[in-house]
Amino acid sequence: LYWHGSSASRMLRNLRGGTPACLTVSHLDGLVLARSGFNHSANYRSAMCFGTARIIDEPDEKLKALAGVVDRFYPGRSETLRPISVQEAKATTVIGMRIEEASAKVRAKGVGDDEEDYGHPVWAGVIPVRMVVGAAEPCPRLLPGVERPQNLAGYAEGERLDRALTQAQLTYEGEL
Structure with missing residues (x-):
């Protein structure tokens, strides 16, 4: 730990x-x-x-x-x-x-x-x-063309945080 x-x-x-x-x-x-x-x-x-x-x-x-x-x-x-x-x-x-x-x-x-x-x-x-994900707030100083990566898709507005964390792990491990 x-x-x-x-x-x-x-x-x-x-x-x-x-x-x-x-x-x-x-x-x-x-x-x-x-x-x-x-x-x-x-x-x-x-x-x-x-x-x-x-x-x-x-x-x-x-x-x-x-x-x-x-x-x-x-x-x-x-x-x-x-x-x-x-x-x-x-x-x-x-x-x-x-x-x-x-x-x-x-x-x-x-x-x-x-x-x-x-x-x-x-x-x-x-x-x-419940802990629920809010709307993403992109940094105003992002470089042009830099998009939110697909592996953060589970962190969608309204999604429960525990589900978003689980989806992020499974996506990374190639299970989704």
């Missing part, structure tokens, strides 16, 4: 020798409104990954990890970009962590009111939350 931050970060510099860490990621899928405050909830997906975080100093591993950050969302794009500059690499700390343990949790259900509350006259239900 890799992530990155500023080389000026004191917190990240403290990882130099390696330190036990927990990286947690959560994604909100819906707001659950019940008939009592106690039974309000949220639908979500979350993961907690445990391991020893360390700074990646080896230049090839660091560059590969930084390319992976870009390619996770836009497969193959790092190959089309200008190479990272020495200053950019110096300004970026890359942290790596082998996942030693992990835990995941999902809540994906409706209202869980107490039986006696179902007769209370107040609206209850789930309000879904």
Whole structure:
């Protein structure tokens, strides 16, 4: 597992020798409104990954990890970009962590009111939350003739982000 931050970060510099860490990621899928405050909830997906975080100093591993950050969302794009500059690499700390343990949790259900509350006259239900791609906003300084590449077609206005990411990976792997 890799992530990155500023080389000026004191917190990240403290990882130099390696330190036990927990990286947690959560994604909100819906707001659950019940008939009592106690039974309000949220639908979500979350993961907690445990391991020893360390700074990646080896230049090839660091560059590969930084390319992976870009390619996770836009497969193959790092190959089309200008190479990272020495200053950019110096300004970026890359942290790596082998996942030693992990835990995941999902809540994906409706209202869980107490039986006696179902007769209370107040609206209850789930309000879904989605990450949706908006309309592309081309840079006003694009060179003449530079078009949006076909491998970004999945990032269409109105498409759910999870579907766009999946399509980008499958297209890159030649499965679509």
